[in-house]
Amino acid sequence: MLHAVGLFAVLYGTWIVLSGHFTPFLLIAGAICAALTVAITLRMEIFDHQRARLVPLWRLPFYLLWLAWQIILWSLIVSRKVLAPTIDIDPVLERIPSGQRSDIAKVIYANSITLTPGTVSTDVSNGEIEVHALTRAAMEDLKTDDMNRRVSALESKQTDKPGEAQ
Amino acid sequence: MILDILSWISIAIGAYFVLVGGIGLIRMPDLFSRMHPAGILDTAGAGFLLLGFILQADDWLVAAKLALIFVFLLFTSPVATHALAHAALLDGLKPWTKSRKKDGES
Amino acid sequence: MFLAAAAAIIAAMLLALARAYAGPTVYDRILAVNHIGTQTVLLIAAMGFITGRPDFLDISLLYALINFIATIAVLRYVKRDRAKAEPDS
Numbered sequence: 001m002l003h004a005v006g007l008f009a010v011l012y013g014t015w016i017v018l019s020g021h022f023t024p025f026l027l028i029a030g031a032i033c034a035a036l037t038v039a040i041t042l043r044m045e046i047f048d049h050q051r052a053r054l055v056p057l058w059r060l061p062f063y064l065l066w067l068a069w070q071i072i073l074w075s076l077i078v079s080r081k082v083l084a085p086t087i088d089i090d091p092v093l094e095r096i097p098s099g100q101r102s103d104i105a106k107v108i109y110a111n112s113i114t115l116t117p118g119t120v121s122t123d124v125s126n127g128e129i130e131v132h133a134l135t136r137a138a139m140e141d142l143k144t145d146d147m148n149r150r151v152s153a154l155e156s157k158q159t160d161k162p163g164e165a166q
Numbered sequence: 167m168i169l170d171i172l173s174w175i176s177i178a179i180g181a182y183f184v185l186v187g188g189i190g191l192i193r194m195p196d197l198f199s200r201m202h203p204a205g206i207l208d209t210a211g212a213g214f215l216l217l218g219f220i221l222q223a224d225d226w227l228v229a230a231k232l233a234l235i236f237v238f239l240l241f242t243s244p245v246a247t248h249a250l251a252h253a254a255l256l257d258g259l260k261p262w263t264k265s266r267k268k269d270g271e272s
Numbered sequence: 273m274f275l276a277a278a279a280a281i282i283a284a285m286l287l288a289l290a291r292a293y294a295g296p297t298v299y300d301r302i303l304a305v306n307h308i309g310t311q312t313v314l315l316i317a318a319m320g321f322i323t324g325r326p327d328f329l330d331i332s333l334l335y336a337l338i339n340f341i342a343t344i345a346v347l348r349y350v351k352r353d354r355a356k357a358e359p360d361s
Contacts, residue, residue, distance in 0.1 A: 173273070174273060177273055177274075177276070177277050178276075180277065181276065181277050181280035181281075182280075184280050184281055184284045184311065184314070185280055185283060185284055187284060187307070188283065188284030188285070188286075188287035188288055188307075189287060191287060191288055191291045191303075191304065191307060192287050192290060192291055197297060197299050197300050197303065200291075200300065200303060201303065204303060204306070204307050207284070207307060207310060207311070208310055211314075212310065212313075212314055215277060215281075215314050215317075215318075216314070216317070218273075218277070219317055219318070219321060222273075222274075222321065223326075225326065227326075228326045228329060231326075231329040231330070231333060232317065232329065234333060235313065235317065235329070235332055235333050235336055238333065238336045238337060238340075239310065239313065239336055242336065242337070242339070242340035243310065243340075245340070245344075246306055246340055246343045246344065247306075249343070249344060249347055250299060250302060250303055250306070250343070250347060253299065253347050253350070253351055254297075254299040256351075257299070257351075259297065259299065
């Protein structure tokens with residue numbers, strides 16, 4: 001039920017931001033459209049029930065702030081590599097473990113790896129992520145498991161069945 | 167006034183990262199290393215440019231739309247990059263490494 | 273200020289275009305085109321500010337989504353094409 005309310009809020013907020021008109025007709029039409037979409041989604045039973053595991057939602061902004069700082073830091077490092085007179089890179093392709101249980105946390109982890117310049121996730125399988133790194137330093141930084149632990153902290157603590165990948 | 171200066175600085179940083187992304191796309195030796203400068207553009211470049219635009223916006227709707235553009239970019243660009251890298255690896259492209267420098271581009 | 277940003281974006285687009293022309297593999301070209309698409313999104317937003325018409329932002333928003341779908345679609349097409357060319361793999 002909470003999911004349905006959340007989905008309705010997101011849809012209606014998007015409608016309001018994108019329309020930019022505040023006449024009663026458009027506001028009511030938006031509410032009807034959002035409610036209809038939620039109803040169809042409930043009927044099709046395509047709700048992502050794994051999302052329930054991302055319980056401490058208030059931690060997400062802190063993680064995003066940390067991720068933004070990380071992105072700026074690595075952008076500067078990679079831009080220095082790009083502008084150097086001779087290209088001094090040492091790419092490596094390795095698999096690193098990922099400790100997340102749910103699919104959505106795995107997706108957040110893989111996307112965070114790709115978003116951080118210097119590392120790109122190329123394959124996600126059960127408990128492992130294949131990563132291509134521009135330099136060995138980037139790979140070593142990832143192997144300190146700092147990001148892994150932070151993403152795992154986003155998950156709820158109760159352990160039921162582990163999420164099946166794919 | 168302060169806002170103007172801040173948005174100037176932000177747009178300048180964004181333009182710098184965008185240019186670095188373009189230069190990196192030309193200079194890097196192979197596909198996989200080219201993805202990293204492209205990632206700079208998608209995150210830092212777009213982020214700073216849009217932040218500068220948001221500081222210049224006089225309407226909250228404009229600011230909200232700019233923020234929404236950034237959120238969409240943040241969702242879609244890593245997925246596209248991941249799909250590209252995955253497809254290239256499945257296709258049998260070998261990543262360039264330091265030891266194979268003599269072979270040139272494959 | 274926005275003109276300077278637009279100039280930087282166009283310069284980077286030209287660099288990406290050169291990569292799309294020279295790219296040794298098809299994936300290089302897809303990467304370059306995806307790159308150009310992201311820059312187009314930023315350029316349209318800057319154009320909206322230059323001409324003083326915030327309506328451009330809607331187009332920019334739409335382009336951000338279409339760019340992603342286009343990349344995935346071309347990628348699927350290329351993959352299927354390769355599979356057909358080499359039936360034994």
